[in-house]
Amino acid sequence: MTLTDAWQAYMDVLRDCAPVTAAAVRAPRVLAEREAAEGATASWTEELREFFALHDGHAFRSEDDQFVGEVLPGVELLSLEQVAARHKLCREILHPIDHLGPDWPATVRAQHAGETAEMFVPEYIPFAQDGAGDFLYVDTREGEQHGCIRYFAAEAADEGGPLFGSLTEYVDSVRRSVESGDEHSYLVPSVTEGVLAWDVDFSDRPPMPPQPDPTPLHLPFPLSDFQPSKVTEYDDLVDLDVIRAVVLDTARSLHPGAEVQGGEVVFRRVPRQRGVSMNSVVQVDGEPKFFLTIVTGVGNEVLVHELPPGGFTFIVDN
Numbered sequence: 001m002t003l004t005d006a007w008q009a010y011m012d013v014l015r016d017c018a019p020v021t022a023a024a025v026r027a028p029r030v031l032a033e034r035e036a037a038e039g040a041t042a043s044w045t046e047e048l049r050e051f052f053a054l055h056d057g058h059a060f061r062s063e064d065d066q067f068v069g070e071v072l073p074g075v076e077l078l079s080l081e082q083v084a085a086r087h088k089l090c091r092e093i094l095h096p097i098d099h100l101g102p103d104w105p106a107t108v109r110a111q112h113a114g115e116t117a118e119m120f121v122p123e124y125i126p127f128a129q130d131g132a133g134d135f136l137y138v139d140t141r142e143g144e145q146h147g148c149i150r151y152f153a154a155e156a157a158d159e160g161g162p163l164f165g166s167l168t169e170y171v172d173s174v175r176r177s178v179e180s181g182d183e184h185s186y187l188v189p190s191v192t193e194g195v196l197a198w199d200v201d202f203s204d205r206p207p208m209p210p211q212p213d214p215t216p217l218h219l220p221f222p223l224s225d226f227q228p229s230k231v232t233e234y235d236d237l238v239d240l241d242v243i244r245a246v247v248l249d250t251a252r253s254l255h256p257g258a259e260v261q262g263g264e265v266v267f268r269r270v271p272r273q274r275g276v277s278m279n280s281v282v283q284v285d286g287e288p289k290f291f292l293t294i295v296t297g298v299g300n301e302v303l304v305h306e307l308p309p310g311g312f313t314f315i316v317d318n
Contacts, residue, residue, distance in 0.1 A: 112143025
């Protein structure tokens with residue numbers, strides 16, 4: 001089977017079951033533009049040249065921002081411009097390799113396709129990305145694994161060996177997954193109104209236990225929002241040390257005999273404004289419990305309530 005055979009077979013499946021997704025696959029660019037993209041990266045494999053003679057990528061969303069599906073599981077198929085841009089970016093953002101010793105660059109230059117370089121090397125040609133800095137690429141280095149498909153992670157670089165031996169193998173595996181509905185790359189395909197999506201399969205996970213309903217909490221005034229970034233030391237502020245002491249006293253009264261620690265809030269400054277609320281984490285015998293603290297606007301007085309499992313629903317008494 002050639003790559004063209006595998007691609008056309010997959011497109012036939014998509015046109016039949018997910019026509020919206022199939023229609024969003026962009027037509028291939030002319031040869032001169034494909035050669036320019038190769039010239040901007042590194043020498044491509046014949047299979048990679050064939051790959052981009054079949055399409056110019058596929059975006060998750062249309063120009064009017066409608067979700068049109070995912071041709072590949074969890075990754076967006078790149079256009080020629082995106083291939084060149086991703087390749088350029090990865091060559092400029094270097095992974096640290098100093099800890100591997102001064103001889104490591106020479107070791108990398110002697111490697112073959114499929115081996116781990118702990119960094120991006122020019123012979124890696126991206127063809128699909130996940131939007132979070134990770135991407136699939138073709139390893140065009142020489143060796144038995146020449147042209148294999150691998151995964152590059154923003155944090156872990158090229159750790160892990162080849163995922164598939166070739167683009168042909170990869171595309172054919174995606175087609176078979178769509179046809180059968182079986183998992184691929186830890187994701188399961190589904191089609192809704194002609195749109196193909198890939199999602200994590202949670203079917204084998206135990207059901208979540210039912211969550212309790214929120215507990216009604218009556219308040220003498222409504223809660224108010226505040227923006228911590230806009231509060232300065234010159235504003236009228238509550239004393240957070242006093243607030244922490246009140247929170248701990250409340251926790252000790254609710255859990256007599258327990259060892260109580262913590263009680264700090266994440267904010268550095270809190271205005272003395274009625275209705276401003278904040279959460280405190282208190283360790284009660286080593287177990288974290290959350291307390292809601294509400295500023296009254298009078299001195300350092302606050303209302304303190306331990307958060308129940310289902311949270312609160314607030315009722316303002318007139």
